[in-house]
Amino acid sequence: MTVGGPAIGARSEQTIEAIQGENKVAPARKVSGGKVISWVVFILAMLYFFIPLVATFEFSLRAKPFGAAYANTFKDPQFFGSLFYSFVIGVITIVTSTALIVPTAYWVRLRLPRLRPVVEFVTLMPFVIPAVVLAFGLIRSFATGPVPLAASQRGSDVLLVAAYTILSLPYMYRAADTGLRTIDVKSLTEAGQSLGAGTFRILWSIILPNLRVAILSGAFLTLAIVIGEFTLANYLARPAFGPYLNHLGGNKSYEPAAVALISFGLTWAAMGVIALIGRSARGRSRTVEVGGAH
Amino acid sequence: MSFLVLEGVQKQFPGAPHAAVEDFNLAAEKGEFVSFLGPSGCGKTTTLRMIAGFERPTAGTITIDGNDITNKPANRRNVGMVFQSYALFPNMSVADNIGFGLRVRKRPKDQIRKRTGELLELINLGDKGERYPYQLSGGQQQRVALARALAIEPEVLLLDEPLSALDAKIRVALRKEIRAIQRQLGITTVYVTHDQEEAMSLSDRVVVMSEGRVEQIGPPPEIYNFPATPFVASFVGTLNLLPATVVEAATARVSIGDQEIRGAAPVEASVGSHVTVAVRPEAVELGVGGGPNRLHGIIEDVSFLGSIVRTRLKLTDDASLSWDQFNDPALAAAAIGESATVSFPVEASLVLEGAASAEKVIEQAIAEA
Numbered sequence: 001m002t003v004g005g006p007a008i009g010a011r012s013e014q015t016i017e018a019i020q021g022e023n024k025v026a027p028a029r030k031v032s033g034g035k036v037i038s039w040v041v042f043i044l045a046m047l048y049f050f051i052p053l054v055a056t057f058e059f060s061l062r063a064k065p066f067g068a069a070y071a072n073t074f075k076d077p078q079f080f081g082s083l084f085y086s087f088v089i090g091v092i093t094i095v096t097s098t099a100l101i102v103p104t105a106y107w108v109r110l111r112l113p114r115l116r117p118v119v120e121f122v123t124l125m126p127f128v129i130p131a132v133v134l135a136f137g138l139i140r141s142f143a144t145g146p147v148p149l150a151a152s153q154r155g156s157d158v159l160l161v162a163a164y165t166i167l168s169l170p171y172m173y174r175a176a177d178t179g180l181r182t183i184d185v186k187s188l189t190e191a192g193q194s195l196g197a198g199t200f201r202i203l204w205s206i207i208l209p210n211l212r213v214a215i216l217s218g219a220f221l222t223l224a225i226v227i228g229e230f231t232l233a234n235y236l237a238r239p240a241f242g243p244y245l246n247h248l249g250g251n252k253s254y255e256p257a258a259v260a261l262i263s264f265g266l267t268w269a270a271m272g273v274i275a276l277i278g279r280s281a282r283g284r285s286r287t288v289e290v291g292g293a294h
Numbered sequence: 295m296s297f298l299v300l301e302g303v304q305k306q307f308p309g310a311p312h313a314a315v316e317d318f319n320l321a322a323e324k325g326e327f328v329s330f331l332g333p334s335g336c337g338k339t340t341t342l343r344m345i346a347g348f349e350r351p352t353a354g355t356i357t358i359d360g361n362d363i364t365n366k367p368a369n370r371r372n373v374g375m376v377f378q379s380y381a382l383f384p385n386m387s388v389a390d391n392i393g394f395g396l397r398v399r400k401r402p403k404d405q406i407r408k409r410t411g412e413l414l415e416l417i418n419l420g421d422k423g424e425r426y427p428y429q430l431s432g433g434q435q436q437r438v439a440l441a442r443a444l445a446i447e448p449e450v451l452l453l454d455e456p457l458s459a460l461d462a463k464i465r466v467a468l469r470k471e472i473r474a475i476q477r478q479l480g481i482t483t484v485y486v487t488h489d490q491e492e493a494m495s496l497s498d499r500v501v502v503m504s505e506g507r508v509e510q511i512g513p514p515p516e517i518y519n520f521p522a523t524p525f526v527a528s529f530v531g532t533l534n535l536l537p538a539t540v541v542e543a544a545t546a547r548v549s550i551g552d553q554e555i556r557g558a559a560p561v562e563a564s565v566g567s568h569v570t571v572a573v574r575p576e577a578v579e580l581g582v583g584g585g586p587n588r589l590h591g592i593i594e595d596v597s598f599l600g601s602i603v604r605t606r607l608k609l610t611d612d613a614s615l616s617w618d619q620f621n622d623p624a625l626a627a628a629a630i631g632e633s634a635t636v637s638f639p640v641e642a643s644l645v646l647e648g649a650a651s652a653e654k655v656i657e658q659a660i661a662e663a
Contacts, residue, residue: 183384184379184381187377187379187381188381188383190346190348190368190375190377190381191375191377191381191382191383191442192369192383192394193347193348193367193368193369194346194347194368194369194371194373194374194375194443194452195369195374195394195395195398195442195443195446196369196370196372196395196398196399196446197369197394197395197398198369201398205383205394206383206385209385210383210384210385
């Protein structure tokens with residue numbers, strides 16, 4: 001039996017178009033149960049996150065006249081003073097912590113991998129020891145004796161930085177260790193050595209630049225913690241942002257809500273900076289992959 | 295006086311049952327290209343790392359141009375190293391990578407720029423100085439690693455399996471480039487590889503290693519044609535290892551099953567003892583025209599390998615002999631199950647003492663494959 005080719009061909013094209021048309025519509029209308037659950041979870045999480053913020057914001061606006069809580073906050077010289085103090089202490093803490101942690105994490109990964117669990121445990125101590133214990137320990141140890149740091153303001157600043165450096169250990173060590181995992185530390189170190197570089201040069205010129213993004217994320221977490229920290233700054237009697245916020249909460253109604261939102265905004269801005277720097281650095285710091293040639 | 299000398303070098307890692315490197319002796323001349331060849335774990339990379347200064351020998355001395363560098367830190371040796379993983383600094387551009395060693399040496403900026411430019415031209419990447427390592431292919435990255443190692447004008451250049459991460463075509467092209475650059479600069483080079491073709495094609499001399507020991511040192515033709523030990527015989531090239539029994543030691547007459555052949559040199563083993571006869575496939579010819587040694591058997595396999603056809607002849611239950619012939623479409627291929635006679639010269643029949651060691655060699659060769 002002979003079949004007319006063109007007729008079949010024409011019908012086939014129409015049929016295919018019809019089928020394609022049906023196919024285009026059908027999947028779009030289909031919504032799976034899993035997708036619905038995902039959206040429900042997402043919306044619940046967003047509500048959990050935003051409702052307190054919106055409520056705080058709404059409460060801060062109740063001050064009369066409108067926006068007075070924010071105006072009073074910005075007019076208060078103690079607000080900027082304490083924020084600036086905490087920021088400076090935070091930056092010094094980050095520098096100290098980086099100088100301490102990066103060489104340690106590098107050396108442990110390169111030469112003492114068996115000690116890694118021990119170092120990890122030590123860096124977790126701030127989660128176990130309450131800040132108040134740390135504060136009283138420091139005050140008792142350094143109030144008198146050969147190094148009476150707690151007796152002077154500058155000395156107390158040094159103690160505060162030292163205490164914050166301890167608090168930053170879990171974040172900074174993990175950040176540095178994660179960063180070191182993304183690069184071939186051994187080969188890079190040996191390559192540097194074969195070219196004549198010493199340990200400091202290798203750390204400064206090769207290792208540290210490749211940990212920039214990791215260190216930054218640890219650094220901003222540290223900054224966020226330092227800016228909001230109350231216990232240590234309060235017991236060491238330092239004019240930091242945490243004690244200021246606490247003092248404000250005890251004496252004013254609406255301003256604490258405004259200050260909380262402002263500090264929250266600053267933290268978010270810091271996270272934004274991480275994301276921006278990370279994006280620009282990602283390309284250059286990418287680990288060299290070993291693979292086929294083109 | 296030799297330029298790079300290793301004398302009685304040994305490396306024993308703490309807790310390891312055996313030494314990683316035992317009694318390693320080598321004297322390389324200035325400008326010589328020496329390859330360390332051997333299977334994984336034979337100690338070739340450990341030896342290289344001791345020359346580089348990344349590992350300290352347990353015993354022995356290493357000298358370069360008469361200076362003892364055994365205990366000198368790696369960063370004070372002036373030895374260039376190219377790594378298998380390239381180890382380019384990801385945060386630096388290609389030009390900065392190449393110039394790093396010169397910056398460490400505090401050379402003037404103009405000099406660094408000039409030298410970097412020269413090396414970029416040498417590796418044919420003149421226009422890629424501003425790129426970052428991740429923007430280059432594997433072959434290009436390895437060229438940059440080579441240029442970086444050469445930038446400091448090292449006394450000795452060390453290459454640790456530099457081509458093993460690259461595909462076959464690039465590998466062949468790049469090894470030619472490496473050899474050409476090495477000849478051009480006349481730099482003493484030590485090259486580690488497990489690829490015998492690479493070692494043979496590149497080197498002035500090859501050091502074959504096994505289980506931390508040097509098995510043989512010699513030019514590639516010597517290593518291939520006159521292997522000193524069963525291991526070298528089996529590891530370098532393809533080799534037929536036939537279990538045999540000594541019939542007459544002085545004339546090197548041995549029997550394989552009920553067939554007799556003669557070895558190239560008198561055998562030290564006593565009559566009736568078990569030995570192994572080693573024959574290269576390319577020495578064997580189908581028919582009786584290949585030489586006085588003749589063996590008869592049944593064809594059990596025919597493998598088409600492109601330019602050559604490899605045929606395997608079963609001699610006894612535990613002895614098979616393979617041989618190669620050029621692929622010629624005009625010739626009919628041998629059929630499996632047919633009986634055939636092959637022949638080969640007496641000089642091509644190397645009698646190795648000890649059946650047990652030969653079995654070990656075969657096992658190792660199979661494990662490596």
